[in-house]
Amino acid sequence: MQANIQQGDFGTLPDGRRATLYTLMNPNGLVVKISDFGGVITEIHTPDRDGKFADINLGFDNVLPYLEDSPYFGALIGRHGNRIAKGQFVLDGKLIQLPVNNGENHLHGGPMGFHRVFWNVEPFEHGDSVGLTLSYRSVDGEQGYPGNLDVTVVYELSAANELWVRFHAVTDKDTAVNLTQHAYFNLAGKGDILGHLLTIDADAFTPVDSTLVPTGALQPVAGTPFDFRTPRAIGERIGEKDEQLEYGGGYDHNFVLNKRGKACQLAARVVEPLSGRVLEMHTEEPGVQFYSGNFLDGSLTGKGWNYYYRGGFCLEPQHFPDAPNHPNFPSTILRPGQEYATQSKFVFSVEK
Incomplete structure (x- = not known):
């Protein structure tokens, strides 16, 4: 089997613009589908221990639901991932005001962040690897952020069953940048994720207030339900009486990764015991937000799934x-x- 890229129609927006869906396949048959709208990963097909493939990524089969219903399914996030309190920060003595779109806070770059823009896409093939180079100029003042920001994102699917995500950005004014990828995974392909075994290489996390904004403290995970330094089922302690779990409705917290001097190190590992599927996340970033799907409620349906x-x-x-x-x-x-440059990869395998 040869690596290849195909492209097709992904639907039409109300203003007439058409979205494109790119299908990446590596020599092992792994499939990753990505749209130019929002840079969203719509599907990821990987095998279980018996070689049976399933889509382990939450998403939709048409662009339209991503306009309204999607809780950032598979999206590229920017300019600044996660929450900024009251949509405000001071930069070089000047107050920057961003739109608030999550209660009183700014979330994931604002209501028209990178998850809702069209990216320019250039497919590429390098031997047994295939991928896409996405580019976008976020203009000065877009969603309240200063400066023209030129962003490039490279998705690359390798023959080693790695999905690389590489970010690069430059600006012409001082600004804030924190880019990430917001894929939702279910390694069983259906049901809930409470039986998945999770490991996170973090001795601390950043506790939050009732609006899910960090307090500024770094709290040790030892003795708390946030200790995933050894494999634990996601659902094992998610219902314990704990203020942080109550604030998040479960896990929705940033973990402070233990940096070990490696450029792109293993940060988290997830095993789904019944299928044997394994996901490893490696990154150069100092943190990882672990979110346990607490706001999914069954009202969204995509690709034949109900997202419970x-x-x-x-x-x-x-x-x-x-x-x-x-x-x-x-x-x-x-x-x-300065150059903003960071990379992460998601590695797919199986345990027999």
Whole structure:
């Protein structure tokens, strides 16, 4: 089997613009489908221990639901992933006001963030790897952010069953940048994700207030339901009486990754025991947002699935939420002459 790329129609927006869907296949038969609208990953097909393929990614089979209903299914997120308190931060003495779209807070770049724009797409093939180079110019003032930001995202599906996501950006004014990928996974292909075994290489997490904005503290995971340093079922402690779990309705928190001097290191591993499917997330980022699908409620249907409560999980590699308001967090400020560059990969395998 040869690696290949195909493209097809993904539907028409109300204003007449047409979306395109790109299908990437590696020599092992893994399939990843990505649209130019929002850079969304719509499908990921991987085998179980018996070689049976299933789609392990939550999404839709047409562009229209991504306009309204999608809780960021599979989307590229920017300019700033996660929450910024009250949509405000001070940059070089100037107050920057962003739109608020999550209660009183700014979430995932605003209502018209990178998840709702068309990206320019260039397919490529490198030997047994196939991929897409996506580019977009976010103009000065877009969603309240200063500066023209030129962004490039490279998706690459390798023969080693790795899906690489590489981000690059430059700006002509001081601004805030924190890009991520928001895929929802269910390694069983159906049902809930509570039996998935999760490991996160993090000794601490960033606790949040009742609006899910970090307090600024770094809390040790030891002795808490947030300790995933050894494999634990996602559902094992999700119902415990814990203020942080109550605020999130489950897990919706940034984990402070243990950096071990590796450029792109293993940060999280998930095993689905019945199918044997394994997902590993490697990243250069200092944090990962683990989200346990707490706001899914069965009202969304896509590709023949009903997306029920806790029917998918996210592992979003990122800088910390609300970083511009916390000097003790790794900075997300990008200045002219600097380059924003980071990469992560999702690795798919099976346990026999």
